[in-house]
Amino acid sequence: MSFRIRAARDEDLQPLYEMAKLTGGGFTNLPPDKHALEAKLDRSRASFAREEDTLGDDLFVLILENVATGEVRGTCQMFTRVGQTWPFYSYRIGTLTQHSAELDRTFRADMLSLSTDLEGSSEVGGLFLHPGERAGGLGMLLARSRYLFIAMHRARFADHILAELRGIIDEAGGSPFWDGLAGRFFGMNFQDADQFNAIHGNQFIADLMPKHPIYIAMLTDTARAAIGLPHPSGRAAMRMLENEGFGFDNYIDIFDGGPTMTARTDRVKAVREARTAAVLTCDKDGGNQALVATGRLADFRCAYGVVREQERDHVVLDPGCAQALGVREDDQVCYAGR
The missing domain is CATH 2.40.40.20 (Barwin-like endoglucanases)
Structure with missing residues (x-):
């Protein structure tokens, strides 16, 4: 049985929607909403049609297709420059060190600071493989095809690239990180906030999220334990990213606390070796x-x-x-x- 990656087309909307319903939540780039997916396909079509080899605000959606049957069995995405339509927010993990001469003690506090440091980077994301095809290296085919696309269209991508991994989601579909931090300020559960972000963007974060640094020690135990950890289904994806040269540089997702992996584009293994x-x-x-x-x-x-x-x-x-x-x-x- 043979598979290939190709550009997404308008007629892929229904199979994309069916796959989106299988993600289990927390998958912002593949929301189970037909209007949002249709908008993605429209934007992707316009990006593929733009002929100028310049860095723009493009989205490319790719499809994994069974050559023999024409069935859509997976998908992945590339954003050429994040943070152009609305700010690209992350939490940056940092440390504040303070010393008391009277106590002769030094205190170090880990903190989360709202950041747009990664704005302007390219992003690879939206990777989903149908559960019935999770064998034979098809996940790697999806993931690495993006880097060959980047190598073949290098002028259209930034010098830095990132990948956000989905964080810990509990059995009820909630996020311990969201419940322990942002959920306290928004009055929304994780599923509602995640769906709203996927469809409308994250400007509401800028409007409502506290701008002051958050002391990690003040979070709940479950929220602290989720910081920087990928969802169990994303551990293999994290290893693939590490094998390509991505690393964790203390940036996490503002919704579920999952790790954001970063790399210099030209140092990504498949780009470098193409x-x-x-x-x-x-x-x-x-x-x-x-x-x-x-x-x-x-x-x-x-x-x-x-x-x-x-x-x-x-x-x-x-x-x-x-x-x-x-x-x-x-x-x-x-x-x-x-």
């Missing part, structure tokens, strides 16, 4: 497992394949990969080791 070559021919005589992509903007496709490098920037592809991507001899491909 190579471009022309297809010499296709055969089954072996080579190295790779992620292979082709096509510009809306014509972008990506799949797993076997690549055998040749001289003068040429490669030999296995026929299955070539068929999934729709490439022939002399077509250009971008690839990175699997």
Whole structure:
């Protein structure tokens, strides 16, 4: 069975909506709301249609498709520059050190400060794989296809990139971090606030969130324990991000306290190692497992394949990969080791 990544289309709305209903909450970039998803697809279509190779406020939505059946089985997203429509808020974990000469003691207090430090960065997010497909490396195909897209359209992305991981969500769908902090100021439960943010943006955070630093010691035990931890379903995603060169730099999500991972775009492994070559021919005589992509903007496709490098920037592809991507001899491909 073969899968490929392609640009999202208007007709993907219903399968995206069906997948969004499976996320279990706290998944801001894939809300179970048809109007919000339709707006995302509209914005993505406009971004794919924009021809200028300049940094703008673009959103690209990609789809994982079963080549044989045409079924949509996963999705992921890329934002080229966050914080343009409304501020991009994070909590930054810091430490305040104070010394008392009379007591001859030094006190160190961990604090959360509302921050827009990451504004202007690119973001990878919205990754969801249908529960029935969570095998065979398809999650990695979704995740790493974004970095090949970035490598192939580098001028349209910022020099820094981030990924927000969903935080701890309890069995009732609530967030211990939200309940212990922001929920006390907003009079809204986590599900309502998360849904409102996904549909309307987070300007209400700027309007109502306290601007003063928060002493972590004053939070509830459950809220403190959730700070910087990914949802159990996101641990594999966190490891993949770390393998690509992302790190945790003490920024967390303001809603659920999940970790925000950051990296320099050009140091992301798949971006750094991406190579471009022309297809010499296709055969089954072996080579190295790779992620292979082709096509510009809306014509972008990506799949797993076997690549055998040749001289003068040429490669030999296995026929299955070539068929999934729709490439022939002399077509250009971008690839990175699997």
